[in-house]
């Protein structure tokens with residue numbers, strides 16, 4: 281018995297409740313003239329599902345919904361219709377403030393909602409920004425119709441693991457195949473001979489990561505996130521001067537943006553900016569605020585439209601002084617995509633600013649309490665395997681074999697010295713874009729969605745770990761170095777419980793842009809990093825340092841092709857999670873979703889791919905097609 285179905289309705293009716301028949305497979309469209317908002321389909325969820333304002337459901341609606349899993353608070357945008365299926369009929373209720381639903385708060389301009397059970401959804405079309413986690417149906421979608429569909433997911437980064445997690449939860453058999461012997465892809469970490477961890481990247485979690493935070497909650501591991509004070513801290517270059525004895529005792533200087541806890545967004549951000557007078561002058565702040573006005577008024581749509589400009593070009597167009605770039609946005613640009621403001625698309629910076637300023641805790645940061653492979657990826661694997669799926673390491677995909685109609689017939693993986701053939705009902709690539717491009721079957725290359733991938737190319741980045749024999753700083757936070765060579769860094773002995781050391785520092789530093797250094801030896805990279813650190817910690821590093829810190833050991837992790845380089849004009853080349861191939865889906869931070877190339881983006885992309893797969897099975901089931909046959913096709917879909 282399928283619990284969910286397609287329901288449509290319009291808010292144009294004056295009546296509060298309207299019973300509706302369900303189970304129509306076709307998509308009903310409501311004319312623009314009626315200006316109706318409508319319930320789309322329960323499983324029709326997209327990345328742009330969004331929240332605008334919250335309402336409390338009026339009591340009659342709540343009881344009519346009759347499902348205690350339905351929250352009493354949902355988020356809506358103006359007139360929107362909420363529906364519920366009860367047995368074979370549905371009831372609909374236009375959610376308007378006038379109907380007794382109390383609006384709360386303030387947010388985006390569009391909205392959507394689905395319960396975790398997937399049996400209620402309201403959705404409104406339009407540009408939007410997700411501030412609520414996407415809900416994927418968590419109950420078996422189709423019961424009693426043969427074996428569950430089997431999905432092969434390639435890549436055990438956050439996108440692949442998230443996709444498999446949500447598929448397993450919805451009753452699918454999800455098997456993940458990973459090329460390497462370590463989980464996590466770009467969040468992978470390793471233990472050295474002394475038991476110390478080193479990582480692919482210094483990773484920060486933000487308050488504006490709804491899907492990631494809800495994933496932690498669902499796995500029951502939220503306590504592993506170590507939240508820091510709501511601040512952004514920048515190094516201020518200082519002139520190191522030697523004392524009479526020839527020794528340098530100059531201390532590092534930090535400039536802070538502190539977001540007051542007692543103020544809502546965006547006021548907390550505005551106050552944080554206004555209170556900091558170290559980096560920008562009042563004149564520069566005012567100029568910047570005026571320049572930002574269109575972004576504040578038009579929100580995400582404006583951010584998207586700015587993809588044709590680099591950040592520096594946008595600043596020039598808004599007549600904002602170049603110093604704003606030098607003092608603040610050079611560091612932010614490097615932190616977001618490992619490239620400078622002359623290269624980065626304005627959409628990237630605007631999207632981050634939008635989230636940071638729209639959500640009270642959007643820019644609040646957390647560190648994981650240990651290695652991401654162990655503390656985040658392993659619980660995901662446990663979740664998947666507990667539901668009948670599997671995660672297999674050292675199983676690189678070699679080739680995708682096709683059926684005559686162009687759909688995937690099977691995967692050829694490497695297994696030791698042998699090959700293994702993997703057959704499934706549907707396949708998800710959660711590999712990085714650079715590798716996906718290499719493995720695409722020739723027959724697919726001309727299809728626009730795949731052809732466009734040539735524009736997306738991974739950017740090099742280097743993660744440096746330095747273990748010292750003494751403490752360099754007691755700052756328990758991320759630091760923006762504002763140096764030419766380095767991006768962000770942190771003293772992990774302070775910020776991460778699993779790496780804690782009361783007496784000695786372990787600095788983890790991101791070296792970016794890294795084009796010049798990616799081909800150099802580890803020794804050269806460490807030397808260059810130490811030279812940079814001498815400027816940040818002159819009292820500890822360098823010949824004349826009064827409280828000299830000695831480097832005990834180091835690890836350098838180079839990623840020649842990391843997240844795709846978000847230069848201007850690339851947004852339209854990002855692929856959706858569905859492809860022209862009916863049984864082939866995409867996940868990965870480069871796929872279309874609104875959270876840029878980030879951990880949140882990766883998790884959301886996996887969720888979106890899972891949602892599309894569930895949707896395909898659900899739609900097929902309307903005709904009585906069993907899950908395992910939902911992905912059979914006869915031709916390319918494009």
Ligand SMILES: Cc1cc2nc3c(=O)[nH]c(=O)nc-3n(C[C@H](O)[C@H](O)[C@H](O)COP(=O)(O)OP(=O)(O)OC[C@H]3O[C@@H](n4cnc5c(N)ncnc54)[C@H](O)[C@@H]3O)c2cc1C
Pocket residue numbers: 434435436437438439440457458459460463464465466467480481482483484485675676677678710711712715741742743790839842843867868869870877878879880881882
């Ligand atoms: C230095 C650095 C710092 C970062 N800092 C942050 C941060 O602070 N905050 C943030 O949100 N994000 C950060 N990121 C970005 C974040 O790590 C990524 O966006 C995210 O982890 C990408 O996940 P993914 O699953 O899309 O891709 P990946 O993690 O790349 O996963 C792809 C997986 O596919 C596997 N694979 C490749 N080829 C094959 C094959 N042939 N067969 C099978 N498997 C294959 C790979 O081994 C990998 O495990 C950072 C990234 C780096 C590199």
